[in-house]
Amino acid sequence: MSTDLKKSPSNGYEKTLTSEEQQQKINEIRRLVEPLPDKLSIYCSDASISRHLRARNWNVKKATKMLKETLKWRLEYKPEEIRWEEVAHEAETGKIYRSNYVDKYGRTVLVMRPSCQNSKSIKGQIRYLVYCMENAILNLPPNQEQMVWLIDFHGFNLSHISVKVTRETAHVLQDHYPERLGMAILYNPPKFFEPFWTVVKPFLEPKTYRKVKFVYSDDLITKKIMEDLFDMEQIESAFGGNDNSGFDINKYAERMREDDKRMPSFWTRGNTLSEDPQPALTSATCLNPANLDSDSNASDKEKAVNSSSNEVDSEVSPDDNLLVNNGSKDGTGDVH
Structure with a gap:
């Protein structure tokens, strides 16, 4: 054919x-x-x-x-060996957390609040982000392999912008978590974010930045993106929803500790259920x-033309901890 x-x-x-x-x-x-x-x-x-x-x-x-x-x-x-106690200090302010709801496609939702950054350690920030990605994947249903990012810009100012963190974030997510992002919602980004976005876009693959959606609470057209994607009764009030409970670090810590217990068996399950006979x-x-290390299937010539067809449908949208995602795909029960 x-x-x-x-x-x-x-x-x-x-x-x-x-x-x-x-x-x-x-x-x-x-x-x-x-x-x-x-x-x-x-x-x-x-x-x-x-x-x-x-x-x-x-x-x-x-x-x-x-x-x-x-x-x-x-x-x-x-x-997969990172555990909650190792990264808990990074999570205290609720700068990134997995929501207790999914979108209408069953995708895991990661909420991000860059203004709540509480660490100057890039290494620590990236390690916590990786933990959150692994946890989000752990909680994906069998027929889903992507997630959604909800990024809240409330309280965001110039001091929260870090090109270095954004570049490292883009590297980890695009190179090591391809096709994991379904959509990234940037909610009420300030005007000064636009030139930063222009600077950041070259770090991202075309498929990735096309998954980034700008949503404004005073714009009925973009608000419909949220309504089409989520049950607004479940969404936090910060995103125009009806949930006013807020982030509780103690309750969240309990959820993460329980998830940590599931990780080893999850890996075993993944190996057992792998559809491909190994x-x-x-x-x-x-x-x-x-x-x-050997590039057994990539010639120097191909590296030179890499940019022409190098479309990573990964997961990223920029800022101290910004990233993105969209659509569903095959339901193979695959872990990564």
Whole structure:
């Protein structure tokens, strides 16, 4: 069957492949990154590889390079091992938290309040953000793989702008959490945020910044974005909803501690439910860092043209802790 090419405003043409062609590319990438230890094989399920391929416009060489870099990062950073007690101090002000509701598509919602930044440590801020991403993924329903960010600009001023944090945030989210963002709602951003957004956009992939929606409480047209996406009875009053309960760090800490207990079994479940049959991996099977470093499927020539088709549908919208997300996809029960 032939491959159809669709015109795209971002890169001219966007590949649309048949299911058979997609599966062939998925299988090819799996062969290129194996063998893997059990703990990393979960990231080579069909759904996970598919996200990396979509992020790289179905280019096998670029997607393989991206996946290898993510596997190496996960091996070294160990994001799934971060626990609440390690990052609780970053969460005290409610600058990022997982809401107790989902949107109308069942997507996890992360609320972000950049004006509540309480840390000068970029390392600490990014580590807490990664914890929140892992927790959001943990709480995704089986038929959903993306999340929504609700970003509240109340109290936001120039002192809360950090290009360095934004750049590092964009790097982690786009490179290591591709296709996880469904939509990012920027709620009541001040006028001075617009030039900052102009500076930040080059850090983001075209697919990513197209997921960012500006919503203003005094604009009926943009307010409809919220109403179409959420049950307003459940939404915080800060976003025009009817929930006035506010953020309670003690109650939130209880939720996170319970989620932490689920993480190890979640990983086991993910390995067990992985739809892709993996070869038997023994304790002697180990990830070869040299192999991860090698760009076995990405030539220098391809790197040079990377910007033309390098569409990462990741999750980011800028600011001290700003990010973005949209739509649902395959319901494979994949963890990452």
